[in-house]
Amino acid sequence: MQLKIACIQLDIIYGNPEKNKQNAELEISKVVSESKPDVIVLPELWTTGYDLTRLEDIADHQGADTTQFIGTLSKKFSVNIVAGSVAKKTEKGVKNTMLIFNRNGEVIGEYSKLHLFKLMDEHHYLIPGDAKGLFTIEGVPSSGVICYDIRFPEWIRAHTTEGAELVFVVAEWPLPRLEHWRALLISRAIENQCYVVACNRAGSDPANVFAGHSMIIDPWGEIIAEASTEPEVLTASIDLDQVKKVRKQIPIFQDRRPSFYQ
Numbered sequence: 407m408q409l410k411i412a413c414i415q416l417d418i419i420y421g422n423p424e425k426n427k428q429n430a431e432l433e434i435s436k437v438v439s440e441s442k443p444d445v446i447v448l449p450e451l452w453t454t455g456y457d458l459t460r461l462e463d464i465a466d467h468q469g470a471d472t473t474q475f476i477g478t479l480s481k482k483f484s485v486n487i488v489a490g491s492v493a494k495k496t497e498k499g500v501k502n503t504m505l506i507f508n509r510n511g512e513v514i515g516e517y518s519k520l521h522l523f524k525l526m527d528e529h530h531y532l533i534p535g536d537a538k539g540l541f542t543i544e545g546v547p548s549s550g551v552i553c554y555d556i557r558f559p560e561w562i563r564a565h566t567t568e569g570a571e572l573v574f575v576v577a578e579w580p581l582p583r584l585e586h587w588r589a590l591l592i593s594r595a596i597e598n599q600c601y602v603v604a605c606n607r608a609g610s611d612p613a614n615v616f617a618g619h620s621m622i623i624d625p626w627g628e629i630i631a632e633a634s635t636e637p638e639v640l641t642a643s644i645d646l647d648q649v650k651k652v653r654k655q656i657p658i659f660q661d662r663r664p665s666f667y668q
């Protein structure tokens with residue numbers, strides 16, 4: 407089974423959800439008409455950026471605005487959208503939350519970032535999620551994780567041992583750690599024998615320059631496509647049969663000895 411993926415590596419405008427939504431809509435409609443992807447992916451916190459001190463004003467109450475906005479676009483263009491993440495205001499606090507939509511505009515998955523990144527002050531303004539990000543997209547068992555989460559191999563493994571064959575990573579990963587980004591993503595793909603589709607942002611904010619370099623990596627660890635540091639749309643077709651082939655050739659999921667790992 408083949409899926410055509412498009413990662414929209416946006417330059418996010420700091421603290422301006424309306425402008426970011428306009429830009430996202432423009433890019434989504436362009437990539438749909440030019441490439442007809444099956445799945446579109448957006449970056450982390452794509453509506454607000456890391457304008458954390460203003461979340462009280464700009465976070466999305468219960469994710470309602472994003473659900474309405476992306477739900478309408480995914481239905482209009484009949485495309486699945488892994489809608490990066492947004493600052494979702496809940497009764498307990500604001501979460502960094504990924505929402506996933508199918509071609510009918512329905513929410514088919516939700517995941518809130520489990521590991522908050524202290525170096526970018528997330529722990530002062532956000533509360534962590536408490537559940538896995540498993541969902542099925544076009545019949546493919548998949549998962550979603552957010553940026554810093556990729557430094558925790560056991561977290562990705564917790565998803566692949568439950569069947570995920572396609573792991574979506576959405577990020578605002580800064581340029582000084584570009585080589586960590588690349589090495590961690592390739593490692594997660596090799597060790598889990600899964601596709602990794604990683605959508606980072608481009609551009610900068612008052613505190614960081616971001617790395618871009620969105621990547622699509624196959625279950626053997628080969629990079630199928632990699633973006634530059636500039637805003638761009640990265641597209642590639644992936645063949646999900648490869649997951650079974652690699653898992654058959656080197657059967658790590660059968661050979662694991664989890665009783666020794668604690």
Ligand SMILES: NC(=O)CCC(=O)C(=O)O
Pocket residue numbers: 450523526552553554555557577578579580583586
């Ligand atoms: N937004 C993030 O979680 C950034 C994570 C990061 O930069 C890292 O080095 O880890």
